[in-house]
Amino acid sequence: MKLQTGYISKNKMYIMQLVTIFLGFIIFGISENIKGPAIPRIQFDFKLNEEQLGSLLSLNALGYLIACSFTAILVRKWGIKATSIMSFASMLLSGVFIFLSHTYPLFAGSYFLMYIGNGMLEIALAILGARIFVKNVGTMMNLSHFFYGISSTVAPLLATGVMSIQVFGHALDWRGMYLVMLSLSLLPILSALYSKFPGDDLPLESRTPFKELTRDPALWWMVLILSFGVVSELAVGGWLVNFLEKAYH
Known part of the structure; x- marks a missing residue:
């Protein structure tokens, strides 16, 4: 009876781990691909020329690069669970700041924060996949990237639809769209909170x-x-x- 209970508990935990990873890839695809429909409106609202727009995207890529360089350190110090939750929380918080940004400096900083979270999320998902997918690794990684591909394909269509939604007589526009779409990061935060991930209790291997x-x-x-x-x-x-x-x- 105890063995059966332990088996069921282990299966439930594995399911929660899979939910966290798959939701993570969905959020990753959404955050990367909702900018397409929003860019023309962002450029119009802040009166950006093509050079300024390109510089904004390059600055965000720098944030992504910076996040990829320190995320492994956070994992070693605080564990993969805390780091994963931090990455999702960064993206959720950036959605709130983007919604509130009515000046270009605040918007640029908020967008930079989103790409910090994006970079952290990519490294965290790679580490989670390496630790959890110990069987059928290729199949499970293909399945994970299937969710990324689906969300990347659907994200621009969803973004366009959300921007046209009327709330109290006002369209959500691109600011409201970022808030709604990035608020979906709350879902993997909840699944991660109820999960336990292997590897955090193991001694560090020689580097x-x-x-x-x-x-x-x-x-x-x-x-x-x-x-x-x-x-x-x-x-x-x-x-x-x-x-x-x-x-x-």
């Missing part, structure tokens, strides 16, 4: 020196590939589409 890592050609090939991916995502997906739309009108 490979940074100089030794820089001598690995495979690492540099990975950096090059990811760099092209980020350039395509930011330059083409975030800026070029908006620029071409105006150029051909």
